[in-house]
Amino acid sequence: MQNTPPEQTPPCHCHGGFIAEHDHGPCVNHALERAATLCRERGVRLTPQRLRVLELVWRSSRPLQAYALLEELRVQQPTTAAPIVYRALDFLIQQGLVHRIESQNSYAACRHPDAVHDGQFLLCTHCGRAVELESRPVSEQVRAAAEGVGFEVSQQTLEVHGLCPRCQGGPQHG
Numbered sequence: 001m002q003n004t005p006p007e008q009t010p011p012c013h014c015h016g017g018f019i020a021e022h023d024h025g026p027c028v029n030h031a032l033e034r035a036a037t038l039c040r041e042r043g044v045r046l047t048p049q050r051l052r053v054l055e056l057v058w059r060s061s062r063p064l065q066a067y068a069l070l071e072e073l074r075v076q077q078p079t080t081a082a083p084i085v086y087r088a089l090d091f092l093i094q095q096g097l098v099h100r101i102e103s104q105n106s107y108a109a110c111r112h113p114d115a116v117h118d119g120q121f122l123l124c125t126h127c128g129r130a131v132e133l134e135s136r137p138v139s140e141q142v143r144a145a146a147e148g149v150g151f152e153v154s155q156q157t158l159e160v161h162g163l164c165p166r167c168q169g170g171p172q173h174g
């Protein structure tokens with residue numbers, strides 16, 4: 001009998017494609033269950049359409065554009081119209097389950113939707129993968145700096161461009 005093995009870190013912190021290859025299916029399932037619970041607690045409806053969009057965003061290691069989501073949805077339901085995707089995304093963003101990456105006009109799954117937070121993303125310019133940071137000190141520093149020049153922040157999304165560990169050609173993990 002062993003105590004908690006190190007593999008049992010919360011699956012939602014797998015950071016998608018940034019870390020070594022792994023079976024991402026359980027991470028997605030965990031995330032969808034978590035989202036369903038959150039929506040139930042908040043008394044909002046996670047419709048099958050919204051859930052499907054969230055699943056697609058979660059399955060992808062790269063942020064997805066709306067048209068890519070639409071194409072995926074049309075595989076199952078050819079009549080799906082674009083407004084359905086946008087309405088689903090609006091809802092998911094509102095609930096903090098998805099973040100919008102402004103510079104790419106794309107959407108990424110939130111890795112920790114339990115608490116409302118600012119979006120902070122590391123974006124690999126080579127492979128397109130994205131990793132979400134959630135650094136409260138960074139958010140607070142930006143806010144403080146903005147207030148220092150008399151600016152009132154309503155929303156902040158930080159997008160940092162560079163190369164992920166895989167694309168630096170360095171030693172591979174795992």
Ligand SMILES: [Zn+2]
Nearest residue numbers: 014016024027
């Ligand atoms: Zn994963």
Ligand SMILES: [Zn+2]
Nearest residue numbers: 110111112132
């Ligand atoms: Zn987030």
Ligand SMILES: [Zn+2]
Nearest residue numbers: 124127164167
């Ligand atoms: Zn990369």
